[in-house]
Amino acid sequence: MRSLGTNINTNVNGLMVSYNDEGPVGTPVVLFIHGFPLNKSMWNAQFEALKPTYRVIAYDVRGHGNSEAGTEDFSIELFVEDLLGFMDTLQLDQVILCGLSMGGYIALSAIEKHPERFIGLVLSDTQCLADTPEAIAKRMAAIESIREKGAELYVEQSIQNLFAVASFDTKPMEIGSVKEMMNKTTAQSMCNTLHALAVRKETCSKLSELTMPILILVGQEDKITPPKVARLMLDKTQHSTLVIVEHAGHLANIENPHQFNQQLMNFMDRYFPIDKH
Ligand code: MLT
Numbered sequence: 660m661r662s663l664g665t666n667i668n669t670n671v672n673g674l675m676v677s678y679n680d681e682g683p684v685g686t687p688v689v690l691f692i693h694g695f696p697l698n699k700s701m702w703n704a705q706f707e708a709l710k711p712t713y714r715v716i717a718y719d720v721r722g723h724g725n726s727e728a729g730t731e732d733f734s735i736e737l738f739v740e741d742l743l744g745f746m747d748t749l750q751l752d753q754v755i756l757c758g759l760s761m762g763g764y765i766a767l768s769a770i771e772k773h774p775e776r777f778i779g780l781v782l783s784d785t786q787c788l789a790d791t792p793e794a795i796a797k798r799m800a801a802i803e804s805i806r807e808k809g810a811e812l813y814v815e816q817s818i819q820n821l822f823a824v825a826s827f828d829t830k831p832m833e834i835g836s837v838k839e840m841m842n843k844t845t846a847q848s849m850c851n852t853l854h855a856l857a858v859r860k861e862t863c864s865k866l867s868e869l870t871m872p873i874l875i876l877v878g879q880e881d882k883i884t885p886p887k888v889a890r891l892m893l894d895k896t897q898h899s900t901l902v903i904v905e906h907a908g909h910l911a912n913i914e915n916p917h918q919f920n921q922q923l924m925n926f927m928d929r930y931f932p933i934d935k936h
Pocket residue numbers: 693694695696759760761762856883
């Protein structure tokens with residue numbers, strides 16, 4: 660019997676993984692993967708919009724939210740093994756995958772290896788490019804700083820890059836909840852993940868082989884993965900649509916949930932319609 664609800668625990672690859680699972684049984688499953696260093700609660704607004712119609716699942720990547728970290732060095736490959744292990748545990752043969760930023764890196768890498776498990780893809784504020792040498796150097800400096808002084812300064816500086824300028828005046832609640840998610844991630848897990856992000860491989864070269872429908876979303880003011888890197892993914896994919904989310908930076912789903920959810924619902928209605936009668 661499937662358990663429904665929030666903060667459910669299951670064992671994946673020897674680790675306790677926490678997830679939310681809501682919506683009607685038997686409908687297409689949208690599986691959400693969060694960004695760094697956040698957790699599954701970043702998808703709450705998308706759950707509210709989709710769960711009357713579709714089954715929605717979001718899990719905490721190891722070392723984030725309420726999932727255990729384990730003792731291994733993190734890598735995107737390890738996160739992909741966890742994703743596939745999680746899908747096997749929940750007996751999810753095929754899903755529509757929705758990843759934001761790091762969640763998109765995991766999604767693209769998983770799809771490269773096992774395209775048959777994914778029938779649709781939503782890429783939000785992410786990219787297929789690997790880190791440049793400058794980006795790697797910045798991540799290494801961040802790791803040093805977190806190890807020496809703790810994560811507080813890193814959190815404060817990161818927040819400045821995550822949101823659109825106007826959101827600092829208009830969205831204090833959203834900024835507060837993102838800060839809370841970041842502060843929940845331990846310094847150890849932050850460093851471990853920063854290293855995994857720095858050494859990740861590019862996924863652009865395989866994008867043209869993907870046959871599932873793809874929706875690409877990006878905040879108009881995203882400074883981390885800006886619209887031009889979203890356009891690069893659009894150009895390399897066959898069945899994709901790009902939407903620029905207004906009044907949003909890197910966390911488009913949190914800053915403009917209205918537009919984001921509308922686009923997500925349109926995509927689901929178009930490719931995975933449910934007979935509502
Ligand atoms: C994220 O939101 O997951 C990170 O910004 C990804 C990154 O730093 O490349």
